[in-house]
Amino acid sequence: MNVLIIGGAGMVGQKLVQRLAIDERLGDREIGAVELFDVVEASVPDSSFEITASTGDLSDQSTAAALVAMRPDVIFHLAAVVSGEAEADFAKGYRINLDGTRYLLDAICAAEDYCPRIVFTSSIAVFGAPYPEAIGDEFLTTPLTSYGTQKAIGELLLSDFTRRGMMDGVGIRLPTICVRPGRPNKAASGFFSNIIREPLAGKEAVLPVSDDVRHWHASPRSAVGFLIRAATIPSEEVGTRRNLTMPGISVTVGDQIEALRSVAGDQVVARIRREPDEAIIRMVDGWPRNFDPQRAIRLGFEADASFEDIIRVHVEDELGGNIS
Template identity: 65%
Template sequence: MHITIIGAAGMIGRKLAERIARTGKIGERPVNRLTLVDVVEPEAATDFAGERTALSADLSEPGTAERLIAERPDVIVHLAAVVSGEAEADFDKGYRVNLDGTRALFDAIRTDESYAPRVVYASSLAVFGAPFPPRIGDDFHLTPLTSYGTQKAMGELLLDDYTRRGFFDGVGIRFPTICIRPGKPNKAASSFFSGILREPLNGQEAVLPVDDDVRHWFASARAAVGFIEHAATMDTNRLGTRRNMTMPGVSATVADQIEALRDVAGDHAVNLIRREPDPAVARIVAGWPRDFDTTRAHDMGFRAETSFRQIIEVYLEDEMDGRRPDIANHKT
């Protein structure tokens, strides 16, 4: 099987590539060829035993999509995106990358009449907009309140329509906010959700820009990779024409996050969180959904953590080699 990952230099793309390189499979299906694509050349999966190609390419540039599908990969994982805060700040860039790039890919596949791959499309909870019911199901209307959410909603509609027309076999997965993201903060408005845990776990100060009662929907990076693996290999007949689903996760407040951090790392870690209200971030986050009914995705075989403590434990296992943080003696 040939897998192409677009957006492979990002955190999820890199982890997916590394999982494939380590196991030689995606899900239970063997992979003998792996193509990694991003605007900067990806470095992940250098130890892959099969044929590995890494490319620097901008999907929104004319001709790029056609070049990427020329070798007819069996599965295309489309993760490339300008994230929420940046898409809101730079209107033109958000639409060029998130909408124009997506349509360029879909149309390149469409014009090859004898080619119909599995396409896994990374969507977002931002496709939904307030006012919300207490729990949001997959049938709730798409009324995004940000440019990023609008771009992702358009991508979802294209995925459904192109799949309905038989151009490809699409699966759209709405990721929860991935927490705890390793590495440095990105430009997403949700970045602080990871920062208030990641930095204290590493003995560093973190800034909290919103109130403790802000509630959101979370899953780990490990769960995110699992979502993609399952979407790439599942039987899609049961999905019918409704190809986009919200992934399972944990609904938690900032206060819940902080208490889970206290359970794992103690008061010393919690004391490293500094509250600095940011009205711009608070305004964006206020329009986001908070809790979901993911029965459909669960019935289709998608799985995630069931508590925020589990999400922190996954981070310790995957990013800190299972070490318990010694915050009290950590030098900042």
């Protein structure tokens, strides 16, 4: 089978293709080739099958048609202008996240005798406060960001196009990915990862919110597991509601810190410096804290077992097992 990863140069796209290179298959089917598409050229891991990297602009209507012309059996649509940028640049967010997604779906529709599985990464940003204690599978989507709005619209299109038999879509709402590897980024949510990753690497990290802030996390490894499950789950098991809130771990920042202490010790925890940031505190206040994603769990999507496990995944996958 052939696989297309749109957003293949991103963190999740890279983790996914590395996993596919190791597995050599997706579900029970052998992989013939993988194409990594992104705005910048993706790194290509070693593998037994062909992996190509291509670049382009998804908001150019002809791009999607060219991608679909190769008739991949599975399309992972991971590409998006992220939350902060979609808020800062209104037009760009709509152009890439909404128009780009629609061009892709329209291109799939337009191809005759073609009905690929498309896995769409949505986000918990489709939800907006006020929330119940834990957000269930029947809670409404009232996003409070343009990014969340664009993802919620993508979900609706995916459902309708799937219902009409034009594609076989599954949308998955990823938790905040933690521990995000790489350098500290300026996303408001970055501190959830920074306070784990930086101290583990011997560096100081700033914590801008109080210890009782609760949030919803999954490791990059779990995120890749979700994508693979979403790519291989039988369509009829999903039913008419094609978008699923993924499982995760709900912990407070205090819980995160105690997990770090139990995995890496007091000396590592001491590298976290508390420096409240009112702007971030206000933003985080509107974010979801906890979910009750029964459908996804029933459908075989598996989260990390604990936040300690999330830290251990990071140490194994990013630090070669070593803590500074």
